[in-house]
Amino acid sequence: MKAYRIVFCTVAIAILFSSLSCKALDKLGILPDFLDNGSFSYLEGGEIQDLPSATFDNVASGQFQDEAESYLSGCFPARDEVLLANAAIQRGVISLANYPFGFDVYPTQFGGTKLYSVSAGAMFELPTAANKGTLEAIDQFTQSINSIALSHPEADVVLFVPDCTRVTESNPASPLVNNAITHSSLLDSIREGLDSSIDLLGYENDGTGDFLTNFFETDHHWTIAGAYKGYLDIARTLGIAPETPSETIEYSYQSYGSIARQGLYLTGTDHIVDYRFGQQEYEVLVNGEERPRDGRQSYSDGSIDPELAKYQSYESYFGGNYSLVQYINDDPSVHGSNILIIGDSFTQPVEPMIAASYENTYVIDPRERYLSVGIDEFIKDHDIDSVVVLMRFTTIIEKGVAEGLMS
Amino acid sequence: MVFSSATFLLAFFPLCLALYFVARSRKARNLVLFGFSLLFYAWGEPVYVLLMLFSIFINWLSGLLVYNSSKNKTGVLALSLFINLGILAFFKYETFLATNINQIIGVNLIPDLQLPLPIGISFFTLQAVSYVIDVYRNDVPPQKSIVHFGLYISMFPQLVAGPIVRYSTIQEQILNRKENLKDFTEGMRLFIVGLAKKVLLANIVAILAAKMLRIGGENIGCLGAWAGLIAYTFQIFFDFSGYSDMAIGLGKMFGFKYLRNFNYPYISKSVTEFWRRWHISLSSFFRDYVYIPLGGNRVSRARWCFNLFVVWGLTGFWHGAAWNFIGWGIFYGILIVLEKLWLGRILTKLPNALQHLYCIAAFMFGWLIFWIEDPGVFLPYLSALFGAYCLTGSNTLWELTAWEYWPMLIICAVASTPIVPYLKARLLAWAEGSAFEASSFFKSGLPGEKTISTDGLCEFDLQRATESRRKVLFVVKVAIDIALLALLLLSIFSVVAGSFNPFIYFRF
Numbered sequence: 001m002k003a004y005r006i007v008f009c010t011v012a013i014a015i016l017f018s019s020l021s022c023k024a025l026d027k028l029g030i031l032p033d034f035l036d037n038g039s040f041s042y043l044e045g046g047e048i049q050d051l052p053s054a055t056f057d058n059v060a061s062g063q064f065q066d067e068a069e070s071y072l073s074g075c076f077p078a079r080d081e082v083l084l085a086n087a088a089i090q091r092g093v094i095s096l097a098n099y100p101f102g103f104d105v106y107p108t109q110f111g112g113t114k115l116y117s118v119s120a121g122a123m124f125e126l127p128t129a130a131n132k133g134t135l136e137a138i139d140q141f142t143q144s145i146n147s148i149a150l151s152h153p154e155a156d157v158v159l160f161v162p163d164c165t166r167v168t169e170s171n172p173a174s175p176l177v178n179n180a181i182t183h184s185s186l187l188d189s190i191r192e193g194l195d196s197s198i199d200l201l202g203y204e205n206d207g208t209g210d211f212l213t214n215f216f217e218t219d220h221h222w223t224i225a226g227a228y229k230g231y232l233d234i235a236r237t238l239g240i241a242p243e244t245p246s247e248t249i250e251y252s253y254q255s256y257g258s259i260a261r262q263g264l265y266l267t268g269t270d271h272i273v274d275y276r277f278g279q280q281e282y283e284v285l286v287n288g289e290e291r292p293r294d295g296r297q298s299y300s301d302g303s304i305d306p307e308l309a310k311y312q313s314y315e316s317y318f319g320g321n322y323s324l325v326q327y328i329n330d331d332p333s334v335h336g337s338n339i340l341i342i343g344d345s346f347t348q349p350v351e352p353m354i355a356a357s358y359e360n361t362y363v364i365d366p367r368e369r370y371l372s373v374g375i376d377e378f379i380k381d382h383d384i385d386s387v388v389v390l391m392r393f394t395t396i397i398e399k400g401v402a403e404g405l406m407s
Numbered sequence: 408m409v410f411s412s413a414t415f416l417l418a419f420f421p422l423c424l425a426l427y428f429v430a431r432s433r434k435a436r437n438l439v440l441f442g443f444s445l446l447f448y449a450w451g452e453p454v455y456v457l458l459m460l461f462s463i464f465i466n467w468l469s470g471l472l473v474y475n476s477s478k479n480k481t482g483v484l485a486l487s488l489f490i491n492l493g494i495l496a497f498f499k500y501e502t503f504l505a506t507n508i509n510q511i512i513g514v515n516l517i518p519d520l521q522l523p524l525p526i527g528i529s530f531f532t533l534q535a536v537s538y539v540i541d542v543y544r545n546d547v548p549p550q551k552s553i554v555h556f557g558l559y560i561s562m563f564p565q566l567v568a569g570p571i572v573r574y575s576t577i578q579e580q581i582l583n584r585k586e587n588l589k590d591f592t593e594g595m596r597l598f599i600v601g602l603a604k605k606v607l608l609a610n611i612v613a614i615l616a617a618k619m620l621r622i623g624g625e626n627i628g629c630l631g632a633w634a635g636l637i638a639y640t641f642q643i644f645f646d647f648s649g650y651s652d653m654a655i656g657l658g659k660m661f662g663f664k665y666l667r668n669f670n671y672p673y674i675s676k677s678v679t680e681f682w683r684r685w686h687i688s689l690s691s692f693f694r695d696y697v698y699i700p701l702g703g704n705r706v707s708r709a710r711w712c713f714n715l716f717v718v719w720g721l722t723g724f725w726h727g728a729a730w731n732f733i734g735w736g737i738f739y740g741i742l743i744v745l746e747k748l749w750l751g752r753i754l755t756k757l758p759n760a761l762q763h764l765y766c767i768a769a770f771m772f773g774w775l776i777f778w779i780e781d782p783g784v785f786l787p788y789l790s791a792l793f794g795a796y797c798l799t800g801s802n803t804l805w806e807l808t809a810w811e812y813w814p815m816l817i818i819c820a821v822a823s824t825p826i827v828p829y830l831k832a833r834l835l836a837w838a839e840g841s842a843f844e845a846s847s848f849f850k851s852g853l854p855g856e857k858t859i860s861t862d863g864l865c866e867f868d869l870q871r872a873t874e875s876r877r878k879v880l881f882v883v884k885v886a887i888d889i890a891l892l893a894l895l896l897l898s899i900f901s902v903v904a905g906s907f908n909p910f911i912y913f914r915f
Contacts, residue, residue: 001869002588005588005589005591005592006588008592008595008888008892009588009591009592009595011892012595012599012892012895013421013424015892015895015896015899016416016417016420016421016424017417017421018417018899019413019417019418020417020418020421020422059453060453060454062453065408065414065450065451068414068418069412069413069414072413072414072417072418073413073417073902073903073905075417076413076417076899076903079903082900082903082904083903083904085900086897086900086901086903086904086906087904089897090611093811093814093815094811096814097810097811097812097813097814098810098811101804101805101810103805103810106811107808107811110611110614110615110811110812110907111614111618111808111907129806173805176803176805176806177803177805177806178801178802178803178806179801
């Protein structure tokens, strides 16, 4: 019995010592790869906390303790697998609970906002119910767009609001939420207060199947097909000749998008498909520096980090979010025309398409964490002919965006 | 620091165990425990650890002075009580008193200092008070070593959420306890059970409870309101009893034997019984240090009622500086008086099921008062319980998400009953070849109300089994231990994943 107790206690204590012992083995360089978390969690999309150093101030404020908590969680062996296992158990219980109710769609974790649709085999986000705060935020956003148009009557202003997982009626959860904001109701709300000089665009998807053609199954972004459809609407409204794809490129990297990662349910996979448009060669400045805006080259030459391709395919392929991106097109036929695109990550696949019709295409991200220029000044200083505002619902209602647009 | 954190589980606890058992002498081990206890407290309260040290010093000194002075014994006790309760009143009740007094007199006479509440102050103050009173009563000798006294007050297992440990319970153990593998194993098992209760049950149903409260009665309707209240009822039980199990288990690993703090309260048939099973260390503290000194029940009926209301008012107020806590205490005071006067006699004549139902309704309504501090939220929630906002309020059934939790609520309901001691008793009876007396599921295998020591629920005495059935018993034992280790892993997974992990003792 003594030996039995020793075994039980040893196993329990070994579990408790797992983080510290893995860290020690890592320092000695003998930690097996499958237990090693590295320094970056692709699943969570962030750096793993380093060992914090204590100072009087950060201990007194509790910051040190918070960082130590993150550090120790980050040291736990095979942490990403642990997160997925924990979520899988919760999902198993929810799936069991759903059995007598037979809902087609259910959250992937308790209290979670990422949903799995059984019939579609795809992930969606929880639709948003209309409430006072949301409607006020939409109204504030509309007034900001009006302010841009009214301050710059010389520029064409186009507002494109893409259908997206949070508002699309193609989301199987949409009919399950009382008073959910839909794409059409969102457009109606915006249209109500929008100045008549502004063109409001945004195509509807025709059912879940259509939506999953235009949007990724595991990510909140649109696919190149969805983006191209949006681009055609924008080009038509701006009166520019739309580019026609000459080739479709398909990459075999299987990827898990933002909804799957955040919902901790790696079911189904997406992969990158892109269109090639004849000769699209631009000089690109990212925050003033000449460098590639996207990862197309690294995908085509196979140098892309497989973990990035697996967990952050949209961002790593189409490019990340920056304060300011500039495309310079030296095609003489577009000389002297300038366009400003204001938007979130949805603009990324559309930018090079639009850039084909302008000498200068500027892209500004109006979210507080990126915005570094005053938009009003920028339009004046850069002789902008057209402004395209392109952002999804969550960016529209994000705190600080409306204020940023008026800056 | 809380037990259900990566810092505690993956660093503090294993390191503390290692250093503790590396130290050979009792003195060194006590020093390790005292040092780790101070670190445990300072981790969450870097400034207030000084307040705890002050409290340790004052009460250690008070104990010595009370014991050594023959003339001013009562004076020293009074001064000590004044300081202890003064500290508690200042840090815990200042805002409440200032707000209410200023409101009554219509002038901002008392400044509202909005002091953050030192975590666990209510627990360590009661422990300190009980020690000084026990010394005054000559029930225990004073502790001469400030380190040993500090260890009694600050022992990290029970520091944040109890149980409230009497000095008399552990005075011998501080110097003469004997750690052994059997206790260590039992302690580890109990710790794992407590951790799983907190992390895998309480934290999950807490998501539902918190959501229903946040959305409010108008929006969740009858179904949401009941689901939320049921979820909160289980959350508070598994959170609190889980913490107590962890504390008792930790204590056991270090050789301390704490008394049981929860004894399946949700199977009670009356409120009186409920309070003999819920937070036993608090009930017995108020019984021994307030109710009996006031005269207990050996007084006139009016005085006896007064005594009960004082005790229950204080019990409520101890739980938090807000009117709803006082109301909650008085609610129980009223029920207990009624039960003692006539309701109890009626109840005993009812079928068992109805008695249980009465008690469940009583403590669930009690939790509603306890849970919701704001009357503006309380009233719509109460109305929703009685159907004022239809079945699901302004939400759809799907949107309410209550349906997701029914398996968890069933697990909680089953785990609230003595199913484990019942099954254990059945198994042992079978293994021993003796007849199982299944007089009542609710009584099987339970420790008697007066023997509230923690028994080894997961420990089987294989020697008592017949030869042929010993192997089966051993297999069951191994299976249980494997399940416990799996629960430990799952609990750590949940903690590492950063799942919802509310701390409900910030008011205590």
